[in-house]
Amino acid sequence: MLISLIVVIIGLILVYLSPLDYQQGLTVKIMYIHVPSAWLALLTYTIMTIYSIIGIAFKIPFSFIVNKAVAPIGAVFTLLCLISGSLWGKPMWGTWWVWDARLTSVAILLLIYLIIIFLNQTFENRDVREKTIAIFIIIGSINLPIIKFSVDWWNTLHQPASVSKLSSPSMDSSMLQPLLVMTVAFSLVGLIIAILRIKAEILIRKNN
Amino acid sequence: MIFIKKIFLLFRRELKLSYTNIVDLFSNILFFFLSIFIFVFALGTDEQLLRTIGLGIIWSLLLLSSTLSLRKFYEEDFNNGVLIIMHMRGMSYELIVLLKILSHFLFVQVPFLISIPLASILFNLSMYEVYNLMVTFVIGSLILSCLGSMSASMNLLNKANFSIGGIIVLLFSIPIIIFSVGINEAGSDFMSLINILIGIALIFLGISPWASATFIRLAIKNT
């Protein structure tokens, strides 16, 4: 927990020191929130998909616990991504929201997260609830590649990926470093919350 | 041979059941037209405006009104145990689901087609657009039947939250509506969009028997 706190602080300092964009000015610093939260929103859903497949195939109860614990975290990351993107979009594009493929598919991801959370409250029987949610997650994972490739498939306002081109990242290292540190910080925070939630869930189940 | 006989038997039963429930189908169509009226009252009667947005409105209202009665997809057969009996007479749940989807498509969604030309008259759509609408709705309604089967079987044991079934159908029907409405501006890409729609239909025809059968098994085990 201490480590993650340190990483968050280092990340914030790096963000503070990072250079301003000559076009975008100060608003470019929204990126250090926006991009890591978007990555983690996708990562969380990928983890849930993998755990759902494992849970359905091998009948391991732990994976259902993970699903339940992690869903709200993913929802928060997605919401953070959408809000920061919206705040970023207002000065850059002139609107809070455009009906762009990337934006819409991320909004759908948020809806899917919300449905998962609602489904957790819906069914009385635990077995039914867990498996239903797992199957729903698997079917909903169709959305993941759509989000990932939406910038390539459709001509959109949203800029294409600039970090994942590992050989020659089209981003200066002075901006890349704080971004990566912030990503690590975000994932550590997410991980800690997830571990706490999983522990709590296991304790609840033991007591019953 | 016996197997094919059983399949026809099931279809005949579904046909009879949907014939006795014909009022239900007609009330869905009535809902469709009423919501068109409400849309027109809300937007005003500007002919040009209605013609431009008419297609989108018709498609989205078709979607909404055909989700109305999806809850009944399995409910009756599940509650009175016919599903178990059919399973015991040698049909896997996957097959039952597939037959149910097809019969729902044939006996509930296809009759809906008659309402499309009427609705198009109300919006002064061109013949080309009506034709597109019919073609895309035939494919789209097959997808809707698959989605309906999934959401209905998911909600068999759901006694608290009735709207979630409709939410799930609407969520997954987003791609259908994108491609179906996009087909009018497609021009030379017409066939490729149709192919995408058929592809989506095949994907859902593949997924939904598995998913629905799993949901049905779960529901049967836990009652």
Next chain:
Amino acid sequence: MLLINNLSFFRDTKLIFENINISLVNGQITQIRGKNGSGKTTFLKVILNILISKSGEVFWEGKNISKNIFNFYNQITFISDHNTSSRKLTVIDNINFWKGLSSSKISDEDIFLLLETFNLKKYINTEIMYLSAGEIKKLELLRLILEKRKLWILDEPYNHLDNLSIEILNQTFVDHTNNNGIVLFASHYTPPIAKLDILDFN
């Protein structure tokens, strides 16, 4: 014969029944007796492999049923507590559906005769929803004779029946067992059948 070996069932760690050993030989009628909530229906569902138990096996004619479940299903008629008939269809529609589903060879005259004995013939073209509960139950029980299977498994067959129908049902059970059939039913009412075996579930 049906052999149940060491069968136990837990619903979420809650024990429903434990270590049940019975064997049903040809020509045997067995009643599962117990008060409400004692797990009678659950027991039947475990035998039918609708619910899957973690310990214990069920053997039919020497073979474990979970190996080839459809082979087992093909030998049984299961009458559940629900009304399997569709409320919107007529009596004859329902009968034809069951007949086709179990590919039964029974002739139409026999069906009319059966309906006559159960006093249902006048309703033949009536929708199920206009019938009384007892009449629907009698219609359900017709499936026993329609399907002509060896093992009959019934859940609460005596519900809603009047005295005459109960007598006919008991006679049917005895006839079936005389033809080497097996009957297993769950009920809290004990019928006056001479060679009744009882499995107590309290």
